[in-house]
Amino acid sequence: MIDQILQLRSQYLSTAQIAKQLGLSVGQVKYQLQKARHASSQERAAAIGQEEPTRQEAPCMTQADAGQERRGREWQLPDFYGENVIRLMVQSPTVLYVYWEITWPRMRMVASYLQTDYREVQKGIRLYDVTDRYFDGGNAHGWRDFLVGEDAHSWYLPEVQPGRTYIADFGLFHQGRFCPILRSEPAATPRSWPAAWGEPLIEPVTDTGRPAWFEHFSYSFYTK
Amino acid sequence: MEQGYLSLVLHAHLPYVRHPERDDRLEERWVYEAMLESYIPLLMVFDKLLADGIDYRLTMSVSPTLLTMLDDPLIQERFMSYLANLTELSVKEVKRTAGSPAERRLALMYLERFREIAVYCARHHYRLVPVLRRLHEAGRLELITCAATHAYLPFLMTEEAVRAQIQTAVMTHQEILGFRPQGIWLPECAYAPGVDRLLAEAGLRFFFVENHAVEHATPIPRRGLYAPLLTAHGVAAFARDPACSRQVWSSEVGYPGDYDYREFYRDIGYDLDVDYLAPHLHPSGIRIHTGLKYHRITGKGEQKDWYNPERARDKAAQHASHFLASRVRQIGAVARQLDRKPVIVAPYDAELFGHWWYEGPLFLDFLCRRIAAEAPGLRMISPSDYLREYPENDRARLPFSSWGRSGYGEVWLNGKNEWIYRHLHRAEREMVELVQTHPAPTPLQERVLKQAARELMLAQSSDWAFIMDNQTMVDYAVGRTHDHLTRFRQLSGWLRTGETDPAALTAMEQENQIFPNLLPKFYLPKQAHKVNVSHSVADLSSRGESPTRVLMLCWEYPPKTVGGLAKAVYDLARHLAKENVEVHVLTSALHAAYEEERAEGIFVRRVPTFQPGEETAFLDWVFQLNLAMMDEVERLMQQGIRFDLLHAHDWLVGFAALEAKRRFGLPLIATIHATEHGRNQGIHTPLQQRIHQVERELAREAERVIVCSRYMAGEVQRLFELPGENISVIPNGIERPAPPPREEVEALRRRLGLEGRVIYFVGRLVREKGVHLLLEAVPAILAKHPDVTVVVAGTGPMQDELQALAAASGISGRVRFLGFVDDDTRNALFCLADLAVFPSLYEPFGIVALEAMAYRTPLLVADTGGLAEIVRHGENGLTMYAGDRNSLADQAIWLLDHPHAGMVLAERAYAELTERYDWNRLAQDTLEQYRKLVPQLVVW
Known part of the structure; x- marks a missing residue:
């Protein structure tokens, strides 16, 4: 069991994702991971500040799961901010990470449209490959769907292609249709091999006030 | 004459771990250990080389957090006690080891070392910053900066936050060291397209990337890793040389793993009796590294021999020769193929030298002396020197990359630390908003803004995510992230409510007093954002008494004209505007992009849907439009635009109209231009049934329903079972056009x-x-x-x-x-x-x-x-x-x-x-309906 969990963990799946894949509860996965962590706590880190003088005396101080980390501290960060947000991040050339928050008025609106209980609809991420396209919702090179758990607020999207640009929709799969309810900004995976011969030269840009057509950062928090 | 260049770069960084509240924080010891074992030994080597007239040149990045701490009298004072305590321990050790000559020799070595350091520090009044500056001015050390709090820049969300990190870094560098840095060490070597623009904006001319960033650059770099590439914005990227990294970093073949070198993990702090060590350990009695380590690595086993300083010294000399010979060979091989002198860039964490690799500073000393003495066709150079010699370089696009495990972001974004980004990104956006909403802060607000920026930046340190990934000291990293973000939220709340707690503010300022002069305006957006137009709206209407402000929802609006609805709503809006009603129209975008315009006194916002209408089931498309409209309504409300009422046209905007009414308590008027039942002479299909339902709900939930004819009034009343007094008839209007010229008509006839x-x-x-x-x-x-x-x-x-x-x-x-x-x-x-x-x-x-x-x-x-x-x-x-x-x-x-x-x-x-x-009259009739709902409506 723990080997399977660790193997999935090494693919950077979240606890919720692992639980779903192995048919376990989130709590079971966390318990297994904690056990494994105690076992491996012999290893030592090298860089400065990474020594761990407290380890022998207080092994429980090194728990990683947020729930454990929060122990002994009055946790004041909210779980939700009451805003509709989705953010797509690039972890590596082949792995994306997406987090989101849906406010309950939006859930209510969606539920009233679908005439169903929001909690009971299958949620998912539709990942569009929009490389070199001005995406209008219908002109992606292709897309992939990831079904996510009811309680999930983030997901890793593995096995994406390097050197491509992606946009993610969070939405509902309902009666054979995908009903998007939040759309991310684009995220570009880095190409993980050398450029092809004959790529055009890069023109200098002197205006630092204006971002290039595609850049990594949001130009403002109001861009959707 | 040299054939090529070697650019050694030392990156010195520690997160801001100053804890004024107590003097026994273990984390603060990171600074003292690094000073004792790395920074001071390195500076002593550099000083000595300078005094000996050796021609050497290194680059050193000192992160603004570290620079601030080195410049901090409290840290200097505490370091003095730390050093005194250690010296005391080594004196005790000399006594304790009296019976064991091999061990005693080592205790004496440390005692002598600590005294040497104490003398050096005393000469400089425990201030390392002037030493750094002097070495820089002597042309031996090029000092560059790093992001303000060592944030992993690609994982920040907004360009404003990246800008603040960079600008604050340059500012701090200039304030403490007295000059602007030429280059920057990007934290974790992490680069993403767009960072270069903000570097150029800050006047920074170069940075460093991991070798695969250059190998995968577009187009293929002609000179490989041996010359910098310019980004589109003209900032030079120098690539880390993998061979240099391997020789020093690798746990298998790297120099620091040599059996003759000092063993890091065997420390008397763990070996000796706790009671004996007590005065030198943490008050809680936790065992810690004291820095007194008597063994050499010896081998892979647990059995460790005594350390032999002479042998270690010889090894450092041998390794320096080996390193140099490898570089000379490398340059010899490359120089033949290159049209210019190659540069090899060898960057390392400064803390590697001395702290982890005890003999590291010695190695550098040997290396510099040997290069100067033997002049083996290789010269040391800094990136600035290189760019002076070769200002022209190829341009390329570099991909997102870092020097972390696997070369990208997985160290700083994985299951152990992913949770921080939701909060960090939110705080970033809040910070940008706070700065925008406080363009002219009072002195107190200014302090709150600055402290908020400080807390945000401190929360952004890549160290916290790194430590969480590393699974050591996780509690501290989680705590720091949590506490900075919590304080940020508190500060942000003060600004929103206008209720600041000055005592608590002062406490925060004292606890984290980094970046005293940072400018909140670094967070001001430089692009023309959507928000700017709307703010001008808010400004406009905040002046004096606000006019009646109506939010009109209509799925079509000119130039998008499908039926007669677009024209009718346009004419009504125009004539209401003439009556001094501020009309805001929300409608669907023509193309896939958001548009905002103000024409003829009407504010029009066209919102795009997720999917194009032609490719989506009609009802799904309509719902998407309603979601987008609702987002826009929320955005406008957030910006402080308050509407007096909502005027919805037809069922297609029904979802958004009802939601906006519920959410914001806005009175709703619905104009029903036609019914689904009437259009189809009955309801025959499930789709028609659904539309009929939406229409019904809209009509029933609206406070008033306007229809264009008595006929429609009857139909609506009957279909939706509405009370007749809720329905008003206002016909559509028309403007009398000038008839087209006779000859045009005749021309058309022909x-x-x-x-x-x-x-x-x-x-x-x-x-x-x-x-x-x-x-x-x-x-x-x-x-x-x-x-x-x-x-x-x-x-x-x-x-x-x-x-x-x-x-x-x-x-x-x-x-x-x-x-x-x-x-x-x-x-x-x-x-x-x-x-x-x-x-x-x-x-x-x-x-x-x-x-x-x-x-x-x-x-x-x-x-x-x-x-x-x-x-x-x-x-x-x-x-x-x-x-x-x-x-x-x-x-x-x-x-x-x-x-x-x-x-x-x-x-x-x-x-x-x-x-x-006549539309003027119809607009007045409509306004009359508005007044029925909102009697206190003001019309200028």
């Missing part, structure tokens, strides 16, 4: 080849318009008036069917289907026609009838719906029995028979327009 008299229909070709009745009546009309041509303008689903019908009746020659016509043609056709016929089966209003009246065209309409209310038979036009082709033929023939009577009817109709259908 162009279309029309002879004789013309019967004109214009409208969508759908069954409810009754065009088939007109065609069916044509044979009878032709029988009496063979010179007549019927002109049908417009398109629609029934076009093919209607053309087939004309062909089957043998009247194709007398019926002209023009398809879609532009407005000019459409209007000219009214002038050209002898008779306009609108034989609708269902017509809520019948705006075309008003158009015919406006062009003084004699009019024949079916006596149905709104048409029957506009046209009174024999008074201002003729009517026919709805659905009756014979009645149509009879009336048409009568009019053709009596052209003069037709003219009289048309003149009377024309005169009626001003009286009943």
Whole structure:
């Protein structure tokens, strides 16, 4: 069991994702991971500040799961901010990470449209490959769907292609249709091999006030 | 003469771990350990090299957090006690080891070392910053900066936050060291497209990337890793040389793992009796590294021999020679293929040298002396020097990359630390907003803004995510992230509510007093954002008494014109604006992009849907539009734009209208232009049923319903079971246009080849318009008036069917289907026609009838719906029995028979327009409805 969990963990799946894949509860996965962590706590880190003088005396101080980390501290960060947000991040050339928050008025609106209980609809991420396209919702090179758990607020999207640009929709799969309810900004995976011969030269840009057509950062928090 | 260059770069960084509240924080010891074992030994080496007249050149990045701590009297003072305590321990050790000469020798080595360091520090008053500056000024050390708190820049969300990190870094560097840095060490070597623009903006000329960033650059770099690449913004990227990294970093083949070198993990802090060590450990009695380590690595096993300083020293010398020889070979091999002198870039964490690799500073000492003495075709250089010699470099696009495990972001974004980004990104956006909403802060607000920026930046340190990934000291990293973000939220709350707690603020400032002069304006957006326009709106209306502000929702709005709705809403909005109502229209985007405009006093925002209409199930598309509208409403409300009421047009905006009403408690007026039931003469399909439901809900939830005719009032009341007093009739209006010039009309007649008299229909070709009745009546009309041509303008689903019908009746020659016509043609056709016929089966209003009246065209309409209310038979036009082709033929023939009577009817109709259908009057009527809901409405 723990080997399977660790193997999935090494693919950077979240606890919720692992639980779903192995048919376990989130709590079971966390318990297994904690056990494994105690076992491996012999290893030592090298860089400065990474020594761990407290380890022998207080092994429980090194728990990683947020729930454990929060122990002994009055946790004041909210779980939700009451805003509709989705953010797509690039972890590596082949792995994306997406987090989101849906406010309950939006859930209510969606539920009233679908005439169903929001909690009971299958949620998912539709990942569009929009490389070199001005995406209008219908002109992606292709897309992939990831079904996510009811309680999930983030997901890793593995096995994406390097050197491509992606946009993610969070939405509902309902009666054979995908009903998007939040759309991310684009995220570009880095190409993980050398450029092809004959790529055009890069023109200098002197205006630092204006971002290039595609850049990594949001130009403002109001861009959707 | 050298063949090539070596650029050694030391990156010195520690997170801000100053804890003024207590002097025994273990984390603060990171600074003292690094000072004792790395920074001071390195500076001593550099100083000595300088004194000995050795020609050497290194680059050192000192992160602004570290620089601030080194410059901090509290840290200096505490370091002094730390050093004194250690010296005391080593004195004790010399006594303790009296019986063991091998061990005693090492204890003495440390004692001597600590005294040496104490002398050096005393000479410099424990201030390392002036030493750094002196070495820089002597041209031996090029000092560069790093992001303010060592944030992993690609994982910040907004360019404003990246800018603040960079600008604050440059500012801090300048304040503490006295000059602007030429280059920057990007934290974790992490680069993403866009960072370069902000570096260029800050006047930074170079940075470093991991080698694969250059290997995967576009286009293929001609000089490989041996020359920098310029980004589009002209900032030079130097690539880390993998061979140099391997020789020093690798745990397998790296120098620091040599068996003769000092073993890091065997420390007397763990080996000796706790009671003996007590005064030198943490007050809680936790064992810690003291820094006194007596063993050499010896081998892979647990058994460790005593350390032998002479042997270690010889090894460092050998390794320096080996490193140098490898570089010379490397340069020799590359220089032949390159059109210029190659540069090898060897960057390392400064803390590697001395702390982890005890002999590291010695290695550097040997290396520099050997290069200077032997001049082996290689010279040390800094990136600035290199760019001075070779200002021209190839340009390339570099991909996202870092020097972390696997080369990208997985160290700083994985299951152990992913949770921080939701909070960090939110705080970033809040910070940008706070700065924008406080353009002229009071001194107190300014302090709050600055502290908020400090807390945000401190929370952004990549160290926290790194430590969480590393699974050591996780609690501290989680705590720091949590506490900075929590304080940020508190500060942000103070600014929002205007209730600051000055004592708590002062406490925060004292606890984290980094970046004393940072400028909150670094967070001000430089791009023209959507928000800017809206802010000007807010400014506009915050002046004086605010006018009535109405939010209109309508799925079509010019230039997007599908039916008559767009024009009707546009005209109403325009005339309401004339009455000093501030009208905001929300509608669907023409293209896939958001647009905002202000024209004729109307604020129009066009919002895109997730999917294009043509490719989506219609209802899904409508719902997406409603979601997008709701987002926009929320955004406007967030910006402080307050609406007095909501005016929704037709069911297509029903979801958003109802949601906005519920969420924000806005009074809702709905105009029902037509019903699904009426359009289809009943409800026949599930889709129609669904639309009917939405219509019903909208009509029932709205405080008032406006319809365009009494006919519609009856229909709506019956269908939706509404109380009659909630419904008002306001007809659509029309502006009397200038008739097109005669010659244009005649030109059109010639162009279309029309002879004789013309019967004109214009409208969508759908069954409810009754065009088939007109065609069916044509044979009878032709029988009496063979010179007549019927002109049908417009398109629609029934076009093919209607053309087939004309062909089957043998009247194709007398019926002209023009398809879609532009407005000019459409209007000219009214002038050209002898008779306009609108034989609708269902017509809520019948705006075309008003158009015919406006062009003084004699009019024949079916006596149905709104048409029957506009046209009174024999008074201002003729009517026919709805659905009756014979009645149509009879009336048409009568009019053709009596052209003069037709003219009289048309003149009377024309005169009626001003009286009943003038938009100014209709706008006032609408405003009257608004007042019924919001009695206190102010109109300027």
